[in-house]
Amino acid sequence: MEILKTVLSEINALGLQGDAYCEKNLKNETMVNDGEVDQIRQSDSFGCGVRVFKNGRMGFAFFTADDAAEAKKAVNKAADTALIEGYEKYTLVPFCKCDPPDTVDPDYNSITAKLRQDKALEAESAAKKYGKKVKFVRDTNLTDIKNTSCYMNTQGADSLSEKTYYYCFTSAISSDGATQEASEVMTGSCLFKDIDAGKLGREAAEKADMLLGGGPLKTGRYDLILPPQAAVDFLQILAPLFYASNIRKGKSLFGSNKEGDTVAASILNINDDALLAFRAGSFGTDGEGIAGKNKMLIKHGKLMEFLYDISSANFFKKEPGGNGVRGSFKTLPECGVSNFYIVPGDSRKDNIMKGSGLIINSLMGLHTADPVSGNFSLGLNGWLLEKGEIKQAVKEMLVTGNIKDVLMNVRDVCEDITFYFNYGSPTVVIGDMTAAGR
16 A cells, blocks of 8 residues: 555654554445345445654554545654653564465455345345244344455565455344243355355244243253354453463463463364465464464463464564454554464264253353453353253353363364354363353
8 A cells, every 4th residue: 555655754754663554444234124125334444553663662643544644644643652661672574475365255346235135135034934933033234344454664564465254144033922032143254155144044043942941950060062153252262361462461371381281171272373265364464564374272282382472472582473463453463363263173063962961052241251260150041952852941050160171171072163253163062060050
């Protein structure tokens, strides 16, 4: 993007060092209700974040107009407010040659408004068709985003990335006359052809029907069966425990662990991989110009490494790992994940579903889990499975324990990996967990 050259020219004119990160997003949203298109929205946004380094301190500013005058104002503002300490050893990287993974749908330009509408209507129709007790299907939404991002710095780094991502969401509400239950389901992919709207609607409807009539079970020890969506919810509280920035601040229960320590069951493997083709978290270089990598964080239950941005890598005397990610142009790069996922195992989900346990539909209160102690107490709903038969819906129960115990008690990892945005997991079975009910 030409505007970044203007930013760097202005930084150089001040005799300073710095970088710029630019984003352009084209977003299409289609919402349907009651068999008709309810809303169609399209937005086109631009933004650029500027960092300037001066005497071991950093200043930051951003602007939202693709305009040279605005770029110069942002550079001067960042230079004038370079007061953030801790950057004495921060080093901007030179140009990094890399082969970015494919992340753009080759069919993107041929996806019409009609195709988007039809996909959303198909999801709603399927939810109504397959839900025997479904009374409403609300706010079925198909959204797609085409993102173009660019990073440049005064040391010669220069990278461009493009990505498409589509996601479809629907909410089915079922009622048996006495109670009603809602099921919210989404699917997403970098490729439009991979959005199975019919499957999505059917899943939402069947779950809503199956949740009716639920209640608490007797307090006891249960095997927890986490389908991909529930497992991904758990992964989102697990991922920050690998951030070297959190290790540095004493905000991770892995803070006392060293590489090679056993922290999980031997069948568990967890990766963070920026190089997967057509995945939401993939990139060639991160938000600091470091090449993306494939990192195995847990291998056969052993802790292999943490996730490093430049600052945390400097602190721990490690090589930056390509995990300096940006939430947007308005934020600074910080430790984060690319595609964070549990590696598929050898177990078949069909075989797991012939056994017994609590099938988890959703976990509530994940944000309350303590990242230092690892303790948690989560609400759950789902179904009781006994010898391959679903006996009843379950709700109003709490599962309590510790994250380390969850990792050590992984009994089965299936082959059915599914990604939700940049987190992925197959069905996972956690053995012998305490669930409190009546």
